[in-house]
Amino acid sequence: MTTVKTLLEIPELRLRLRTGAGQLGRAVSRIYVTELPDPSRYVSAGEVVLSGLLWWREPGDAGPFVAALARAGVAALAASGADTGGIPPDVVQACAQHRIPLLEVPADLSFAVITERVVLELAAARGREPSGARKRLLAAATEDISLPALLRQGAIELGAPCWVLSGTGRVVAGTAVPPEDLVAHFVPGREVTVHDGYALIPVGGSFAVPWLLAVAQPEPGELAAELAELVRLARARADQVRRMSGRAAEPLLQALADGGPVGDAFAASGLPADTELRVLLARAPDESPALAAEVVAELLAEARPLVGVVGEDAYALVAGPGNWMRAAAEALTRLDRLMSLSRFHLGSGGPASVDGLHGATQEARHAVELAARRGGRIELVAGEDIAVHQLLAAGAPDELRRSVRERVLGPLLAYDAAQGTDLVHTVRVYLECSSSPTAAARALHVHVNTLRYRIARASELLGVDLNDFVTQVDVYLALLVTV
Numbered sequence: 001m002t003t004v005k006t007l008l009e010i011p012e013l014r015l016r017l018r019t020g021a022g023q024l025g026r027a028v029s030r031i032y033v034t035e036l037p038d039p040s041r042y043v044s045a046g047e048v049v050l051s052g053l054l055w056w057r058e059p060g061d062a063g064p065f066v067a068a069l070a071r072a073g074v075a076a077l078a079a080s081g082a083d084t085g086g087i088p089p090d091v092v093q094a095c096a097q098h099r100i101p102l103l104e105v106p107a108d109l110s111f112a113v114i115t116e117r118v119v120l121e122l123a124a125a126r127g128r129e130p131s132g133a134r135k136r137l138l139a140a141a142t143e144d145i146s147l148p149a150l151l152r153q154g155a156i157e158l159g160a161p162c163w164v165l166s167g168t169g170r171v172v173a174g175t176a177v178p179p180e181d182l183v184a185h186f187v188p189g190r191e192v193t194v195h196d197g198y199a200l201i202p203v204g205g206s207f208a209v210p211w212l213l214a215v216a217q218p219e220p221g222e223l224a225a226e227l228a229e230l231v232r233l234a235r236a237r238a239d240q241v242r243r244m245s246g247r248a249a250e251p252l253l254q255a256l257a258d259g260g261p262v263g264d265a266f267a268a269s270g271l272p273a274d275t276e277l278r279v280l281l282a283r284a285p286d287e288s289p290a291l292a293a294e295v296v297a298e299l300l301a302e303a304r305p306l307v308g309v310v311g312e313d314a315y316a317l318v319a320g321p322g323n324w325m326r327a328a329a330e331a332l333t334r335l336d337r338l339m340s341l342s343r344f345h346l347g348s349g350g351p352a353s354v355d356g357l358h359g360a361t362q363e364a365r366h367a368v369e370l371a372a373r374r375g376g377r378i379e380l381v382a383g384e385d386i387a388v389h390q391l392l393a394a395g396a397p398d399e400l401r402r403s404v405r406e407r408v409l410g411p412l413l414a415y416d417a418a419q420g421t422d423l424v425h426t427v428r429v430y431l432e433c434s435s436s437p438t439a440a441a442r443a444l445h446v447h448v449n450t451l452r453y454r455i456a457r458a459s460e461l462l463g464v465d466l467n468d469f470v471t472q473v474d475v476y477l478a479l480l481v482t483v
Helices: 004-008 062-072 089-097 111-125 132-143 147-158 222-258 263-268 289-299 324-339 354-373 388-394 398-419 423-432 437-444 448-462 469-480
Strands: 016-019 030-033 047-051 076-080 102-105 162-166 171-174 193-195 198-203 211-215 277-283 306-310 313-319 344-352 378-382
Touching (some): 004 111, 030 222, 111 222, 198 222, 263 354, 277 354, 423 437, 423 448, 423 469, 437 448
Antiparallel strands (some): 162 211, 198 211, 306 313
């Protein structure tokens, strides 16, 4: 049996115990990498949780994280303080409070080396040395951390083509061209889904967006499961790199969210000065902003976006041409079947150069607010598809919207409420039909004389001439802010 004490005694790992000397006999089942502030949905009993502490921002952050580990019954936390100037004191205190052994990882030791050594130790403890095929897979996973290299070695050892597929339908890596829309046949909750001679194995990990290992074999063996585990570890490493690149973009995203100067932050982000960017803003109201950031990063993976969280919003900056909102919509349609997102709203602005990024950010913010007002569970709105009058109306504060609604439409709304009529709807249809009584009457399925009477009555109640263009603009904008 592999215990926490066993890992401390592996000389090449150089792990140092910071707290938890009384819990070193805990059995270890596997190693798991996470940087989520709340890993509770993904950790399980017996795991050694490996973390670079990217979730830690300030004192107090450690309590909820370590409490989640304790509730799950993890064996230990192995943490590197390379990015936090050492392990923060509140991490040590939280681990002591919740009786979680804390192992400090040397700053110069890669997570890949730790993972390989722990996996080998667990394999040996199960009473069998790793086979030649497993050893070669482990070597591929640690000597070349690229996923394509791992898949190439996996295909050789399995004797069959294999791919890693995202829940969005994207081919993350593979050795050939996979069958079209293979992900659509995956059954969530199954350990293996077999379809038309192909096996689909879920790749675990602390990720909301699922990945699958597809193998051109109807009955994959234990080696395929081992490959899926190594894919999980490779994904965790890649996600750590993504989060680090996102940290470089944080000052720029913060400046865009706050309306502050972006010049120095843009230069620090590493983006070319002449780059035109689209700004995307994602919200998952019933989930954490970190989950929204992961989803938008996966939806736009081929564009290699800079992604980060500011407050309750997830921001993404995408460079280069392309209809990324359309691509995101198509990917989200596939993903929705596997993820069960309760609500997800995405808005975009731009493209814009550095001087126009604030305007593009405001456009994205108005777009995502319009997406939320549409009322659908999943809504995407591109700023370029919003009419100017809609964009202006969406930008008005709620207090101003209520004031305009009451000032311009108050008498009409009161009349409809008292009489059980719907003159407000009649006026809107009339204006949207370019003030044509014939077209409006046809749209409302009423006689044209009835339409003219209703418009005259509405004009009388409002005290305006609804045939005057400026008045029509004011009334129509007031109608828009009521929806």
